[in-house]
Amino acid sequence: MEYLSIFFLEVYKILFLLVPVLVSVAMIVWLDRRVWAFVQKRQGPNVVGPFGLLQSLADALKYIFKEIIIPSSSNKVIFILAPIVTMTLALIAWAVIPFSATQVLADINVGILYLFAVSSLGVYGIIMGGWASNSKYPFLGAIRSAAQMVSYEVSIGVIIINVLLCVGSLNLNDIVIAQQNMWFVIPLFPMFVIFFISALAETNRPPFDLPEAEAELVAGYQTEYSGMMYAMFWLGEYANILLMCAMGAILFLGGWMSPIDVYPFTLVPGAIWLILKILLLFILFALVKAIVPRYRYDQLMRLGWKVFLPLSLIWVVLTASYLFYFNLLPVN
Template sequence: MTDFWSGYAWPFAIIVAQIMAIVVPLLVAVAYLTYAERKVIAAIQLRKGPNVVGPFGLLQPFADGLKLLFKETILPAGANRIVFLAAPILTFALAMVAWAVIPVAEGWVIADINVGILFLFAISSLGVYGVIMAGWASNSKYPFLGALRSAAQMVSYEVSMGFVIITVLLCVGSLRLTDIVLAQQTVWFAIPLLPMFVIFFVSVLAETNRAPFDLPEGESELVAGYFVEYSAMSFALFFLGEYANMILMSAITTILFLGGWLPPLDIVPFNWLPGIVWFALKVALVLFCFLWVRATFPRYRYDQLMRLGWKVFLPFTLVWVVLTAGVLVTFDWLPQ
């Protein structure tokens, strides 16, 4: 029995504890991101926002969750039930799985694999399947149109995101996320690669279907898009998946361009805070930009969305990759 515990059960218990240490704070962050969004947009629009349930409305996310938990899940008569119910589960699960390779501080990562950035790109690419499954399985034209829009949109902006990531990898010389962070000890990549940083953030907005690129959920023409037939916890899983993806993409932006857990300056007043606090603060800053953009900009037309991705971002990022490679080779700045 002792051999079994030391050989199998104990390592398994450690892995489960590591997973829970990531998942539980992430679920709490997702819940309070919905609260923060309503508060931030209310402040921008000179309103109050949630302020009734609990002090300052702090219990509103739990009230919303309980409401959705106790509602009835309605399955459309013509829907493919298995695919219909699997779609929100897949969307939410992918948003959780990607955190396995995210280093929230030095040494604080579940799996520090040497191809971490490829793992993240693969998981983010799989996200479109949940949307397509939901749109097709609903057996309704509005969800199907929303799913087709989302698929085209996500594929279009993943191309420019890929070129941005290649630019960062040229400067680092490694696919490990920890190495990408440590390469920014002198200067964050957001400064020398500022155009790439801006393009990546805009592409992330499109990748997560957030305003002003929320065309798959266009209320004015598609009612609510690909999840219009969903209710109760199946709708809640889509909702949680969207906000978990926002936090995930903010974390990736922080790692690629904002130095991850590294403080802004290598001097004493900034060094007393733990790395995980710096990481959380940077993620919160990027998330605030998500909310700020939603409250500020109107929705794009679909042709404008596609033109921006294929005729502006794609050629610009391709040229920047060539320029970056040329500069690194010319001045012999290639990483060793």
């Protein structure tokens, strides 16, 4: 009986987190398209509901009623598993995101490692989908994305080391609290820029959307997918983008902390500040999509391995020596 009540309490908490995340994923797709449209002097989706807010809902409804086609030569089990893996991995990572000092589903000691691990697992959904489709374009897309995501993960890992040097803990709440006096975006600004660009590459966003480059690969790994399975890939992708924005907000923009530590601002709940910061980063993501042309593949690899990796490694050495020399290392 005791187990059952714990079980239901946890399920309630998980639903309380997941339902808003899913709704905001739908809203964020609308926001993405709107920002993209405004940059190009178009209106974007503005018909369904007020300001077109319900557009994503209408799209989802359309996908639900479409037929799911499974190619006869595909590897069926893996073909069906791939979108499920993408979606699940994008959602389970939200368990460790702190919305305030206490509002966190799992306040684990190695929170940032968990986030990093889950985001590095995200590549499997794409590889599985691309391979199981048993077709040339999805396979090429999958191989491209595997190489791309593994490359940019390395620099994200090194950037995380930079932040951890300043914090001295892997717990996400500790990382947020360590930014009480100054957000890490100020001392580690170059790292923030590299993190932002790496996050674009890690989530396959333009200008690094080579795995689904429509001019070369039809739709990359998604080519053979249809109906709700395609929609799941798409939802998982946007949930991943939101997650990367949340990671950036926590690592560099002070997470749930209010920007100014004075009276009327501290009254606002931490969740609102975190959501505002995520939105700010997301609008930057959307603007980049609208204004930057797609990279060539060799340029992408060069940027990851020859520019970002050495730069972030040098910055690790700099941060560590600075902290050591001025005796600022967080030792407890």
